[in-house]
Amino acid sequence: MTERFVVIGGDAAGMSAAAQARRRRGAEALEIVAFERGSYTSYAACGVPYFVGDLVHDAEQLVARSPEEHRRLGVDVRTGHEVLSIDTATQTVTVRDLDADTETVEPYDQLVIATGATPIRPSLPGVDAAGVYGVQTLEDGMRLRAVVDDVNAHAAVIVGAGYIGIEMAEALLMRGLTVTVVSESAEPMPTLDPDMGSLVAQGMRDMDIDLHLGEPVQTLDVFDDGHVKAVVTAQGRYPADLVVLGIGSRPNSTLARDAGIAIGPTGGIETDDHQRTSAPHVFAAGDCVETRHLVTGAPVAIALGTHANKQGRVVGINATGGDAVFPGVIGTAVSKVCSYEVARTGLTEREAKSSGFDAYPTTVDATSRAQYYPETKPLKVKLVTETGSGRLLGAQIVGREGAAKRIDVLATCIWNSMTVEEIISLDLGYAPPFSPVWDPVLVAARVAANRGA
Amino acid sequence: MTERFVVIGGDAAGMSAAAQARRRRGAEALEIVAFERGSYTSYAACGVPYFVGDLVHDAEQLVARSPEEHRRLGVDVRTGHEVLSIDTATQTVTVRDLDADTETVEPYDQLVIATGATPIRPSLPGVDAAGVYGVQTLEDGMRLRAVVDDVNAHAAVIVGAGYIGIEMAEALLMRGLTVTVVSESAEPMPTLDPDMGSLVAQGMRDMDIDLHLGEPVQTLDVFDDGHVKAVVTAQGRYPADLVVLGIGSRPNSTLARDAGIAIGPTGGIETDDHQRTSAPHVFAAGDCVETRHLVTGAPVAIALGTHANKQGRVVGINATGGDAVFPGVIGTAVSKVCSYEVARTGLTEREAKSSGFDAYPTTVDATSRAQYYPETKPLKVKLVTETGSGRLLGAQIVGREGAAKRIDVLATCIWNSMTVEEIISLDLGYAPPFSPVWDPVLVAARVAANRGA
Numbered sequence: 074m075t076e077r078f079v080v081i082g083g084d085a086a087g088m089s090a091a092a093q094a095r096r097r098r099g100a101e102a103l104e105i106v107a108f109e110r111g112s113y114t115s116y117a118a119c120g121v122p123y124f125v126g127d128l129v130h131d132a133e134q135l136v137a138r139s140p141e142e143h144r145r146l147g148v149d150v151r152t153g154h155e156v157l158s159i160d161t162a163t164q165t166v167t168v169r170d171l172d173a174d175t176e177t178v179e180p181y182d183q184l185v186i187a188t189g190a191t192p193i194r195p196s197l198p199g200v201d202a203a204g205v206y207g208v209q210t211l212e213d214g215m216r217l218r219a220v221v222d223d224v225n226a227h228a229a230v231i232v233g234a235g236y237i238g239i240e241m242a243e244a245l246l247m248r249g250l251t252v253t254v255v256s257e258s259a260e261p262m263p264t265l266d267p268d269m270g271s272l273v274a275q276g277m278r279d280m281d282i283d284l285h286l287g288e289p290v291q292t293l294d295v296f297d298d299g300h301v302k303a304v305v306t307a308q309g310r311y312p313a314d315l316v317v318l319g320i321g322s323r324p325n326s327t328l329a330r331d332a333g334i335a336i337g338p339t340g341g342i343e344t345d346d347h348q349r350t351s352a353p354h355v356f357a358a359g360d361c362v363e364t365r366h367l368v369t370g371a372p373v374a375i376a377l378g379t380h381a382n383k384q385g386r387v388v389g390i391n392a393t394g395g396d397a398v399f400p401g402v403i404g405t406a407v408s409k410v411c412s413y414e415v416a417r418t419g420l421t422e423r424e425a426k427s428s429g430f431d432a433y434p435t436t437v438d439a440t441s442r443a444q445y446y447p448e449t450k451p452l453k454v455k456l457v458t459e460t461g462s463g464r465l466l467g468a469q470i471v472g473r474e475g476a477a478k479r480i481d482v483l484a485t486c487i488w489n490s491m492t493v494e495e496i497i498s499l500d501l502g503y504a505p506p507f508s509p510v511w512d513p514v515l516v517a518a519r520v521a522a523n524r525g526a
Numbered sequence: 527m528t529e530r531f532v533v534i535g536g537d538a539a540g541m542s543a544a545a546q547a548r549r550r551r552g553a554e555a556l557e558i559v560a561f562e563r564g565s566y567t568s569y570a571a572c573g574v575p576y577f578v579g580d581l582v583h584d585a586e587q588l589v590a591r592s593p594e595e596h597r598r599l600g601v602d603v604r605t606g607h608e609v610l611s612i613d614t615a616t617q618t619v620t621v622r623d624l625d626a627d628t629e630t631v632e633p634y635d636q637l638v639i640a641t642g643a644t645p646i647r648p649s650l651p652g653v654d655a656a657g658v659y660g661v662q663t664l665e666d667g668m669r670l671r672a673v674v675d676d677v678n679a680h681a682a683v684i685v686g687a688g689y690i691g692i693e694m695a696e697a698l699l700m701r702g703l704t705v706t707v708v709s710e711s712a713e714p715m716p717t718l719d720p721d722m723g724s725l726v727a728q729g730m731r732d733m734d735i736d737l738h739l740g741e742p743v744q745t746l747d748v749f750d751d752g753h754v755k756a757v758v759t760a761q762g763r764y765p766a767d768l769v770v771l772g773i774g775s776r777p778n779s780t781l782a783r784d785a786g787i788a789i790g791p792t793g794g795i796e797t798d799d800h801q802r803t804s805a806p807h808v809f810a811a812g813d814c815v816e817t818r819h820l821v822t823g824a825p826v827a828i829a830l831g832t833h834a835n836k837q838g839r840v841v842g843i844n845a846t847g848g849d850a851v852f853p854g855v856i857g858t859a860v861s862k863v864c865s866y867e868v869a870r871t872g873l874t875e876r877e878a879k880s881s882g883f884d885a886y887p888t889t890v891d892a893t894s895r896a897q898y899y900p901e902t903k904p905l906k907v908k909l910v911t912e913t914g915s916g917r918l919l920g921a922q923i924v925g926r927e928g929a930a931k932r933i934d935v936l937a938t939c940i941w942n943s944m945t946v947e948e949i950i951s952l953d954l955g956y957a958p959p960f961s962p963v964w965d966p967v968l969v970a971a972r973v974a975a976n977r978g979a
Contacts, residue, residue: 085963117896117898117958117963119896119956119957119958119963120896120898120899120958123898123899123958123959128899128900129898129899129900134897134898135898137897236957240957367953377956378956378963379953379954379956379963379964379965380953382963382964383950383951386950386972398951399951400951402953403953404953405953405954405955405956406955406956406957407955407956407957407960407961408957409957409959409960414960416955418953418955443570443572443573444587444590445570445573445576445582445587445588446573446576446581446582447581447582475931477955477957477960478928478931478932478955478960478961479931479934480955481932481934481935481954481955481965482934482935482938484952484953484954484955485935485938485939485942485952485954486938488952488953489938489942489944491942497836497839498836498851498852498853499934499937499938499941500820500832500833500855500856500857500858500871500937500941501832501858501934501937501938502858502859502860502869502871502930502931502933502934502937503572503830503831503832503858503859503860504572504689504693504859504860504861504862504930505570505572505573505576506576506862507860507862507867507930507931508860508931510538510570510572510831510832510835511832511835512832512934519839
């Protein structure tokens with residue numbers, strides 16, 4: 074008997090699930106239908122700032138696999154189809170064909186909800202004016218890029234100084250706009266501790282980004298023609314030809330909630346480590362779910378393509394009789410703003426303390442290569458270590474070329490509950506073009522171990 | 527009572543031990559005397575190729591800490607002093623002052639032997655001719671650089687295609703010489719599997735290095751004036767204005783052996799995980815020792831500055847009443863030859879099989895950044911996985927910019943005995959400028975897990 078696997082959402086998580094399921098089951102055993110509201114599948118949302126910045130010239134380059142390619146691989150992709158509701162009792166979904174304006178009821182044997190995240194749009198006066206853009210979907214990026222391509226756009230104001238905010242600042246700088254960043258946070262990159270975030274602030278100012286921190290936006294001034302005019306805070310008024318909202322996103326879990334599926338405290342769909350929801354035969358994956366933070370044990374919702382892909386793979390295996398787990402995350406993230414690289418993993422000092430850990434910080438200055446080697450760049454590593462046990466709880470790195478991806482070693486150490494004393498001994502690659510004789514992460518561990526001893 | 531800590535050898539291992547001991551004990555409690563045969567201390571031997579290649583302009587840049595700086599920090603460094611013998615019964619060393627041509631007997635309470643490694647000089651006809659250079663010490667590098675600076679040097683032949691061989695090939699190419707590399711190994715970088723080594727061979731040939739593999743050198747032709755003329759193998763005769771020997775080194779353990787201290791099967795001084803030798807109060811560290819390979823459990827001698835520094839630190843702690851361990855190594859190494867980057871850790875496929883593991887290889891092609899991101903470079907990752915358990919035993923990476931240091935994640939995985947299935951879930955940093963959505967090491971783990979399943 075042919076089973077039917079239904080996918081809601083045609084991006085990273087949903088299509089990874091579909092592709093993995095297809096690899097494991099032939100068409101005679103499994104029909105796979107994917108409903109996508111928009112017209113693209115499997116596109117790199119994280120690539121949108123680079124498309125706006127014209128580092129990526131063509132939007133199609135961001136599409137890893139088009140609907141046609143998915144169809145050729147045996148997945149029945151239906152773009153322009155919005156799932157309106159899920160009935161977990163009858164194992165059906167109600168779907169609207171947006172072009173034909175018709176509705177059908179579609180049965181499933183296994184279902185995956187991969188509805189993604191929705192950008193946060195603050196309820197500010199003027200936020201719906203023309204010239205105010207979110208950057209979530211590929212369509213958002215194409216709209217924004219068209220505006221930037223317009224020679225009359227000169228002044229951009231970005232609201233928010235997190236990942237999206239700093240990436241958009243870089244993109245718009247590269248396109249020759251003057252860039253103002255306004256954020257209510259005390260430092261950019263509020264997922265870092267303030268002492269590390271202040272390094273990013275310095276870097277941004279060095280690049281002539283007009284940075285206004287600790288300033289919540291009060292209103293957006295709008296011209297009579299309905300176009301945005303300026304971003305206004307208690308401290309200033311920042312004229313804008315265009316405004317980009319970069320203040321994060323929240324899990325898009327309404328469809329699941331309306332179906333009676335359990336939603337967690339973060340607003341994301343609750344799943345177990347097999348990505349199963351509270352409803353039988355219903356999985357969820359990607360930006361719409363919450364997952365476990367492996368250091369605190371607390372639920373977290375982190376919208377990131379790499380998690381979406383892994384969770385999708387796990388669904389594709391489990392929906393076809395396999396047994397795979399997604400154990401959780403430790404909050405690893407990397408980003409760049411022009412020549413500055415930023416990375417974090419595990420808990421910040423602030424997070425560690427608010428999670429009840431007795432923790433101490435260690436910050437060291439190091440270099441990306443041997444000190445005598447050309448193009449050596451300074452970088453700063455901050456570790457957060459549990460007092461007593463010496464267990465590494467978190468790490469942050471700010472520097473130039475060669476800084477950010479060093480976080481992966483520390484992420485792997487946290488993943489394995491290593492102590493800073495154990496980390497010192499790690500056999501990491503050493504040669505002058507790649508590292509000082511003590512790699513920066515080992516220098517940090519050594520200093521942390523000395524302090525803890 | 528003031529104790530006396532004697533250090534034999536003024537480079538990485540010995541001076542790390544001295545510096546660490548000094549940090550833990552003041553001058554009233556501990557006298558520290560370091561005997562160094564040459565005139566430099568704490569220099570970066572691994573930096574010598576970059577000095578020859580003029581990426582590093584001044585030899586002094588390679589000196590991390592001069593004798594004067596060590597003295598200011600409270601270490602009595604005596605350069606131009608060669609230790610002739612160790613008497614472990616009386617706890618003394620006999621030292622010759624090479625300038626004054628006098629000998630003294632010096633007592634110790636704790637001793638560390640850090641006599642380094644000796645470059646292998648094959649017993650070939652002509653090997654002692656003028657124009658034949660080793661590259662081990664800073665003095666070697668200065669001699670070779672003076673020759674390269676000479677406008678009459680045009681053709682260089684490098685014997686050996688391991689780390690030193692390929693780094694010297696890059697250095698001499700950068701100085702405008704024509705470079706021939708002759709090696710008896712079937713591929714360059716014999717610490718890689720041949721399938722990965724062949725990628726390095728291709729890269730070297732693309733850079734106009736004249737590469738002759740599988741050709742043991744038979745003799746060196748010499749002019750009547752005693753200067754080298756050509757390197758001769760059964761297959762060819764390669765004219766040379768200068769010849770560089772890059773065929774590795776062996777532990778310099780004679781002094782220890784003559785003192786009755788246990789030497790291991792590799793020829794390195796045996797130590798426990800506290801860097802203690804078989805003689806009481808005698809430690810050893812650096813290129814002169816052998817250590818444990820943590821995957822096979824077998825003794826290995828690996829001359830590498832990063833191990834020397836770590837072992838020296840462990841000696842400095844243990845010689846002053848502390849308790850630190852150097853657990854061993856897993857054979858991690860990185861190198862580059864022009865734009866090609868090479869890395870390895872753990873066991874190669876060949877090593878795994880010869881060590882009795884039932885292991886299978888997985889090789890994947892990936893990219894250093896998101897595929898659509900500018901400057902994305904292809905790279906190849908090979909994993910060696912234990913059949914059944916799925917445990918990662920080894921990894922190799924060959925690629926361009928952004929390839930080599932990814933080995934550190936896999937080294938940390940091997941260190942923690944992770945399986946490829948576990949590695950898939952690792953929360954590594956993702957952003958388009960740094961990685962595809964599946965980092966290359968995760969792609970490799972995923973493919974390996976699928977094969978093993």
